[in-house]
Amino acid sequence: MRSPTLSLPLLLAAGVLLVAGPSTADATRSGFTCRVLKNPLAMASSTCICAPCHLCEMSFRRMQCQPMLKDADLSDGSEITPTQPLLDPQAWFLTEAELTASRGGVPRQGLSVFTSGNEIQTFVATNEYFSSVYKDIEQTAANDSVYMTGWAMANVPYEPLTDPKGQVSSLQATVTRAVSRGADVRALVWSNLLKRKDTIKVRDIFNALPKPAVGGPARFVFDDRLPSISSSHHQKTVVIRRQNELISYVGGVDVTIDRWDTVKHDQAELRKAANIRRAYDGWLDAHLRIKGPATKDVAANFLSRWNSKVKPSQDRLDDMLDFENPEYSALPAVDANGPLNLKTSKNHHVQITRTFSCKYQRYDEYAPRGEKSILASRLKAIRNAKNYIYIEDQYFVLVPELLQALMEVLPRLQRVIIVTQHPGNDNKITGYEKYLFQMVTPLQKKFPNKVQFYTMKKARNLYIHSKLVIIDDVYLSMGSANWNRRSMTSDSEINANVVDSETVVTPDNLLAARLVRDYRLRKFSEHTGKSVEELSRMRLIDAANAFDVAVNDPSTILDVLEVQEGATFLAFTDSVRKAVDPDEKC
Numbered sequence: 001m002r003s004p005t006l007s008l009p010l011l012l013a014a015g016v017l018l019v020a021g022p023s024t025a026d027a028t029r030s031g032f033t034c035r036v037l038k039n040p041l042a043m044a045s046s047t048c049i050c051a052p053c054h055l056c057e058m059s060f061r062r063m064q065c066q067p068m069l070k071d072a073d074l075s076d077g078s079e080i081t082p083t084q085p086l087l088d089p090q091a092w093f094l095t096e097a098e099l100t101a102s103r104g105g106v107p108r109q110g111l112s113v114f115t116s117g118n119e120i121q122t123f124v125a126t127n128e129y130f131s132s133v134y135k136d137i138e139q140t141a142a143n144d145s146v147y148m149t150g151w152a153m154a155n156v157p158y159e160p161l162t163d164p165k166g167q168v169s170s171l172q173a174t175v176t177r178a179v180s181r182g183a184d185v186r187a188l189v190w191s192n193l194l195k196r197k198d199t200i201k202v203r204d205i206f207n208a209l210p211k212p213a214v215g216g217p218a219r220f221v222f223d224d225r226l227p228s229i230s231s232s233h234h235q236k237t238v239v240i241r242r243q244n245e246l247i248s249y250v251g252g253v254d255v256t257i258d259r260w261d262t263v264k265h266d267q268a269e270l271r272k273a274a275n276i277r278r279a280y281d282g283w284l285d286a287h288l289r290i291k292g293p294a295t296k297d298v299a300a301n302f303l304s305r306w307n308s309k310v311k312p313s314q315d316r317l318d319d320m321l322d323f324e325n326p327e328y329s330a331l332p333a334v335d336a337n338g339p340l341n342l343k344t345s346k347n348h349h350v351q352i353t354r355t356f357s358c359k360y361q362r363y364d365e366y367a368p369r370g371e372k373s374i375l376a377s378r379l380k381a382i383r384n385a386k387n388y389i390y391i392e393d394q395y396f397v398l399v400p401e402l403l404q405a406l407m408e409v410l411p412r413l414q415r416v417i418i419v420t421q422h423p424g425n426d427n428k429i430t431g432y433e434k435y436l437f438q439m440v441t442p443l444q445k446k447f448p449n450k451v452q453f454y455t456m457k458k459a460r461n462l463y464i465h466s467k468l469v470i471i472d473d474v475y476l477s478m479g480s481a482n483w484n485r486r487s488m489t490s491d492s493e494i495n496a497n498v499v500d501s502e503t504v505v506t507p508d509n510l511l512a513a514r515l516v517r518d519y520r521l522r523k524f525s526e527h528t529g530k531s532v533e534e535l536s537r538m539r540l541i542d543a544a545n546a547f548d549v550a551v552n553d554p555s556t557i558l559d560v561l562e563v564q565e566g567a568t569f570l571a572f573t574d575s576v577r578k579a580v581d582p583d584e585k586c
Contacts, residue, residue, distance in 0.1 A: 029076035029545060031448040032056075032562075034065035052562055054441045055448060067448070076449035077414030078541055082508040083386040085472035089114065089349035089499040092384060092475050094377050102376040104358055104369025104586060110300040114351035118292030119344035120498055122476070122519045124526055125263035127161070129253050129287040134158035136240050136247055137174055142182030143337060146175070147239040147302045149188050149494075151232060151480075152195035153202040154256040160274035161267075171255055172205045179209045186215070186331070188306055190233035191224040191313060191323040198257060200322055207326060215306075218328035223305065223312040227360040227490060230579055234480045234491040235354075236287075239299045241334050244341045248298035250352075250479050250496040251287025252394075252467045259283050263526050265462055265557055282462040282557075284526075286392070286478045288496060293342045294350035299334045301354065301494055304366035306331055347501040348515060353377045355481060355493035358586035370586065374481045374495050375488040378402060381475050381497070385409050387508075388540055389416045390470040390520065393483040395427075396420040397435035397581065402483070403442060410447045415544045419527065420483075421464040422455040422561060430580040431572030435484070437563045452547055454527070455561035462557060467495070470520050473512035473540075475499055485583040507539045529556045 034056035037049060050056035050065035059066045086092065093114045100107050123129040137146055157166035158174060166173065175185045187206055192199055199222075206220035223233050238249040253259055257278040261267060265282035290298065307330040313323045334340065356363050358370025382389065382405040389406070396418055410416060418440075423433040443451045456462040467487075469477040479495025481487040500513035521532045524543055528535070528550040535543050550556040 028078045029449050029548065031076075031444065031451060032067075034067055036065055051564070052444075053565060054563075055444060068445075072445060073411060073447050074449060075447075080412070080414050082414065082510055082540065083412075084510050085386045085474045085512070086384055087474060087499075087503065087511060087513070089116070092381055092499050093349070093351040093497060094353070094373060094380060098376060098380070099373055102373040103367065103371045106367075106369050108371070110304060110366070111297040111352055112293065114349060115293040115297070116347055116349045116501075117342075117344060118290055118294045118348040118350045119346040120348040120350070120500075120515060121289040122515070123251070123287045123289070124519070124522045125261060126253050126259050126283055126285050126287070127262050129249070129251065130158045130255075130260055132289055133238055133249055134169060134174060136242070137178055140178050140181060140183040140240065140242055144183040144243065145239075145241045145334070146178060146183060146185045147188075147299065147306075148186065148255070149233070149235040149237045149302055149305070150254050150256070151190050151234050151236060152192045152199050152254050152256045153187065153189055154195070154198035155202055155205060156255065156257060156260065156276055157274055160260055160270060160276060164270060164274040166274070171202065175206065176209065184212050184215075185209070185219055186306065187220045188223055188233075188302065189220065191222040191318065191321070192232070193321070195256065196321065215329050215331040216327075218326040221306070221312065221325050221328060222318070222323045224318065224323065225308070225310060225312045225360065225362060226492070227357040227584060228582060230582060231357065231486065231490045232492075234487065235301070235494045236480045237298050237302060237494060239295065239302055239334070241340075244338060246291075246295040246299065246334060246340050246342065248290040248295040249287060250290065250298060250494060252285045252465055252478065252480055253287045258463070259285065259465075263522075265460065280461055280463040282460065284392070284456075284462060284464045284466055286466045286468045288478060288498070290350065290496065291342075292344045292346075292348070292350075294352060294496070295342065296334065296340075297352040298494070301352070303331055303333070308363075308365050310362040310364070349499045349501065351377065351497045353479075353495045353497060355488060355491060357490045357584045359490075359584045370584070372489055374479070374493055375399075375401065377495075377497055378469065378477065379405050381469065381471055381477065382406060382409060384475070385413060385471045387414050387472050387510075388544070389413065390468075390523070391417070391483065392419045392464065392466040392468040392523070394421050394465045394467065395432065395436070395482045395484045396439055397432055397484045398438040399483065399485055399488055403439055406443060407446065410443070410450060413450065414541050415450055415452060416443070416447075417452045417454075417544055417547060419454045419464065419558075420561065422458075428568075431569075431576055432580075433566065434569040434572050435577065435581060437565055437569070440563050452544060453561050454547060454551070454558050456557050457559045460557050468523075470516060470523070473506060473510075473517040473520055476516045476519060485581045489584040490582045507537060527556065527558045529553060
C-alpha cells in the first residue's frame with residue numbers, strides 16, 4: 001500500500017535519519033529502483049518518503065524503501081517465447097463494417113476500406129521528409145497540383161543544410177516557382193491563434209500568387225469548422241498530382257517553425273542560423289510518403305474538406321483576427337484531367353483512418369456522425385499484439401479504452417516501450433501532467449518490468465512530436481493523431497496504417513514485415529545510438545534492453561521518464577479535462 005499521509009516534521013526526520021537501501025523488483029530487468037526522497041520539500045509535496053511514490057513505500061521495520069508488489073506481474077518478458085505475429089493485413093485493418101461502426105453507422109464514401117499495391121517510404125527524421133516533399137514539388141509542371149493541410153505553416157526553408165537563408169528552398173520560393181510553371185497550389189490550414197502571425201504571413205504569400213483558373217481566387221483557406229474552441233484541425237498531409245502520377249504524404253510534421261532536424265539531432269546552430277529554431281534545439285517526428293492507390297484516399301480527404309458546402313471562417317471574430325477567407329469554389333477530382341497511373345513495384349497495404357467529431361453538425365458531406373476510425377483501428381491493432389508494442393508520441397495521456405487494451409495484452413507481451421515528451425509548463429497548467437500520470441501508473445503498477453518509459457535528456461532540449469505506433473515488426477501506424485482523447489474523438493486527424501507483404505526472418509526466428517522492421521530498427525538506432533546493423537542482429541528483448549543502457553550513456557538522447565503525483569492534481573477536475581482534452585462520444 002502507499003505510504004500514509006505524513007506530517008512535515010516526520011518527513012523532515014525521515015530525510016535526515018534514513019539511509020536509502022536500493023531495492024528493485026525481482027526480475028532480470030528491473031523497471032524501477034526505490035529510493036528515499038532527499039529533498040524535504042519533495043516529500044511534503046508528494047506526501048511520501050520513497051520514490052517513485054506510486055511504486056515504492058517505506059518499510060519502517062527495515063528502515064528502507066521497498067517496492068509495492070501486491071498483484072504485480074514481475075515478469076520482464078525474457079522468459080516468454082516470442083510468438084509468430086499476424087501477417088495478413090486484413091487481420092490488422094478495420095473491416096468495412098468496423099469502419100461504418102466508427103462513423104456512427106454511416107458508411108464511408110470516397111475512401112477505400114484499405115488498398116494494396118502501394119509503395120511506402122518512411123522518414124525517421126524530419127529533414128528526410130522536407131527534402132522529399134521539396135523534390136516532389138520542384139518536379140511539378142503545368143496542370144499539376146499540390147494540396148496541403150496543416151495545423152500551422154511558416155515560411156521556412158525545405159533544405160536548410162544547403163540553403164539556410166531559404167533563398168531557393170523556402171516555402172514561398174518553392175510554391176512561387178510551382179505556380180509559375182502552371183501548377184495549382186492550395187492549402188487548408190487551421191485558424192490557429194497559437195501560430196497566427198506565421199500562418200497569416202503564409203496565407204498572404206499564397207493568396208498573392210497569380211489566381212488559379214478554377215476553384216479560386218483563394219489558394220490558402222483558414223478552416224475553423226470544429227465542435228469547440230479547444231478543438232483543432234490537426235491533419236498534416238500533402239497531395240501532389242504530377243502528370244498522371246499521384247503522391248501523398250501523411251504524418252506528424254507541419255511545414256513550420258522548429259520542425260526541421262536530422263536523425264543525429266546535432267544541428268542546433270544551423271537551426272538558429274536558418275531561423276527555424278523557436279524554442280527547441282531539435283525535433284523528433286514521423287512521416288511517410290505514399291505512391292499507389294492509397295494516395296487517392298488522402299486526396300479524397302482534402303477535397304471533401306475543401307469542397308464542402310459549409311464554408312469556414314464566416315463570423316465577425318474571424319474578421320477581427322484576420323482569419324477571413326477570399327472567395328473560393330470546389331476543386332475537381334484528382335483524376336478529372338485523365339486517368340492516373342497508380343501502379344508501383346511494391347505491395348504495401350495501407351488503411352487511411354481519420355477523426356472527425358460527432359458533436360459537430362456540419363460535416364454533412366463526409367462525416368455526418370463523425371468518424372473515430374483512428375481509435376477503432378488502434379484498439380484492434382493493440383489487441384493483435386503478440387510480442388511487443390512501441391509507442392512514440394507527443395503525449396501519452398489517459399485514453400481509457402487504450403489503457404484497457406494495453407492491460408489486456410501485456411500478460412503475453414515481452415515489452416511495451418513508450419517514448420514521450422516530458423510535460424512542460426504549458427502542459428502542466430492544463431493538467432496534462434496528471435493525465436500522463438493516470439495513463440502510466442496502472443501499467444507500471446501491474447507490469448513494472450515489462451513497461452519501459454522514456455523521454456529525452458533535458459540537456460539536449462529536444463521535443464518529441466511523433467504520433468507513432470509499431471507492433472510486432474508487422475504493423476506501422478503514423479499520422480497526426482496524438483495519444484489523447486481529443487485526437488481520438490474531437491480534432492480532425494488522419495493516419496496511415498501500414499502492413500508490408502514482403503517478409504524477413506528475425507533473430508527471434510519469426511517472420512516480420514520488411515518495411516516495418518526496417519523502420520523500427522532506424523527508430524531504435526536514433527534512441528540507443530547503436531547502428532542499424534547491430535540492432536538487426538539482436539533479439540527484440542535485447543534491443544529493448546538497449547534502451548536502458550542508452551539512458552546511462554551521455555552521448556545518447558534518451559532518458560528515463562519518472563512520473564510523480566502532484567499536489568496540484570486536485571485542481572484539475574473532470575470539467576477541466578473535458579475542456580482541454582474532450583472525449584466526444586455520441
